[in-house]
Amino acid sequence: MSRFLSSLLPSASYNPIDDLELSNSRSSPTSTRPAGPRRRLAPLVYLSLLHVAFVALVFKAWSHPPHGGPSGWSPYSSSHNGEDPAKLEWDMSPEGLAKFGVDAMYERQSTTLRQATARYELKTGRRTPRGFDKWFEWVSSRGLLVDEYDQIYNDFKPFYDLRSPHHIRATIQQDKALVEAGGTQMFAYESRDGRVRRTSAEGPFDAIWEDIMNKFAADVPSFDAIFNYQDEPRVVFNVRSPDARSRAWNLSDPKPYFLNPDPSADFFEKEGHCLYPNSDSGLFEATNKEDAFLISAVSQGFTTDLRPVISQTKISPCFADILTPSPYYYHREWWGPKEPYDDPDNIPWDEKAEKLYWRGSSSGGAVKGQNYHHMQRTRLLDLANARPDMIDAKFTRYVYCNEECDQMEKEYPLGEKQSWQHAYQYKYLFDIDGNTFSGRFIGLLMGGSLVFKSTIWQEFFTPWLKPYVHYVPVLPDLSDLYEKIEWAQRSPIEARRIALAGREMARRVITDDQLDAYTYAVMLELAEIQGGWELADGKKVVDVETGEQVGTQ
Structure with a gap:
């Protein structure tokens, strides 16, 4: 039991960039000096110190509310009220373990900007986007997740791989013109001088997304954005296909966002645009004939080009849309649940x-x-x-x-x-x-x-x-x-x-705040792919289309 509990313990204030270096005072591997009493006792002393440190970390972790967790909660079955924690029982009930699982998730989040920056750079290979410090300050002050945004990193990776802010800006400008002309079931937004405004016709969710982005626009560099308000995603582009890189540069779709194959079953299955497995393990068996969307999609309006479109959902890797939280999950919005959950x-x-x-x-x-x-x-x-x-x-x-x-x-x-x-x-x-x-x-x-x-x-x-x-x-x-x-x-x-x-x-x-934090992070990446970025080691990126050096502007 103790081994199981110790495996669940949060790492307290562990910072991977502050690791101690190993001492170089170890004896030579060729030394023949016999082990004296002090040398035989050293492992025992070392283990004793580890035990003391472990108890101190446990007491510290549970004498303070965990990051993002409710104040006053502990894994003990009752409040310790100053009692010796060693004499108290653990709450091993399903309720206690469920709380402990979420507390452990929050406890492992970065606690300093330096730590969050190091983790971002490790995962992405890039410097943090401009405005990341303000984003970190906002999420940290509310006890939200700091390091759990791999979905965002994966969604934007194909656009960073292009290494051409010029190409991305030109693509978004084409899309803005299409959306502003009408009929695409999408919105066009532009953020300038700390203010976001919609430049296309109104529709479902338009004010919701505009209001969310305006909460943070003052701390995000200028950007343009295309939001898709259909339930269905729009960008039919498999980023994992062998020819994905060459196809990404070749914007060959003659009418982006107006591709409406009928029946969609032939488009997805026979033409190979999306063969989805029924299971993620074992022998491959497509589920195309068992899924309503893949059989006969209600709304379509696809493009087969790689274009940075913000959507609420997608099938991966068949679609390359960039995800953002749906208004259906906001408690504060009309689109959310029509009644409170009561009790x-x-x-x-x-x-x-x-x-x-x-x-x-x-x-x-x-x-x-x-x-x-x-x-x-x-x-x-x-x-x-x-x-x-x-x-x-x-x-x-x-x-x-x-x-x-x-x-x-x-x-x-x-x-x-x-x-x-x-x-x-x-x-x-x-x-x-x-x-x-x-x-x-x-x-x-x-x-x-x-x-x-x-x-x-x-x-x-x-x-x-x-x-x-x-x-x-x-x-x-x-x-x-x-x-x-x-x-x-x-x-x-x-x-x-x-x-x-x-x-x-x-x-x-x-929570609503966590959904806002996610959209805020998407905004930072949108601005970055349009404005330029640096690699994690500080090297500048050369725009492969213009040959010009780009970087933080």
Whole structure:
């Protein structure tokens, strides 16, 4: 047990750039001097000192609230009130371990600008973007994540790899002209002199994104941005394909953002634009014929060029959009949950119904003929109809089906739309893709039920919320759903542990401030790829298109 607990301990104020150098006073490996009493006692003394240091670090870590965590919490089962921590019991309950997991995440964040800079440079190979110091000050003062932005680094990497701010600026200017002309379902923004303004027509989310960016614009260099307000991503460009670099330079799409293949199934599968695996391990088997978007996308408007477009979700590596948090996850926004979560804890785990629960619309793909039988939400209802003792799933309305709607309702009668509180009465909740991401994942996690999730989509929080740790993943074709539910039924302790870990992450990490911090970091990178950057070792970057040296301006 002690070995397990010690492996979970946060590293306190450890700073990788302040590591002590090893002493060079060790005896020569060729020395034949016999080990005297003092030399034999040295290891014991050394171990004793390590023990004292360990106890001091533990006491220090838990006598102060962890970075980003609630003040006063400790892993002990009760407040120590000045008692000797060594005499107190650890809180090894599922609740205690769930809190400890999030506390450990916050505890490992950088605590100084120097440390955050070192970690950024190690991960990216670049100097931190201009304005990084102000960003660090803002997130640190609010106890937010500092070092957990690998999704951003990965999204921007292809544009840094081009090594041409000139090319990127020219591409964005082309896009601004297209967006301002109308019909793209995107917004164009420009940030000048510390103020962001929209330069295109209004639409969903326009003021939300403008307001968020204006919170930080004064501390971010000038930039232009293209935001996509469709649920679907737009940039069909596989950055991992062997010819990606040459294709990235060749902007060959004759009508960017107006590519609407019909059917989308042929475009993605037969033409090879996106073959998505049903599983991330084992022999490859595409799930294209089992996913509504890949079968018959509702909204399209794609481009096959590499262009820096900000979107809410994407399939990786088929799409190269840059991710940002969706307004659907902001508690303060109208687009967020339509009702408060009230008190999700008012239903104890043991009193929740032992079934998988789901309600939602028939969204996912444009229905044509009988293709809806292959779409994931319809397959979920088929599974529910076959095992009503295990799954309670119903459509609450029909969309994107035209004349097929009547036939669908005969096969799948509608159920009543229910509240979040009603959903929390069930021990197992399901999050399944619609047109793209469902937008309800975080709300489901907050209820303390075990969330099962089937998705092919990446979102900004994908690296933070981990399968088998915070939720139970289900294959896109749902072929393992029965199996996963049966596992939860026979493993109630582990199921509850995952449920509580997911709830803790949703409540304490996916906050409005954290979403703002993520968008703030995206703004810094947008400005950097347009204005120039330096490598981590200080070397200047030469624009490969103009031959001019670029750098921080």
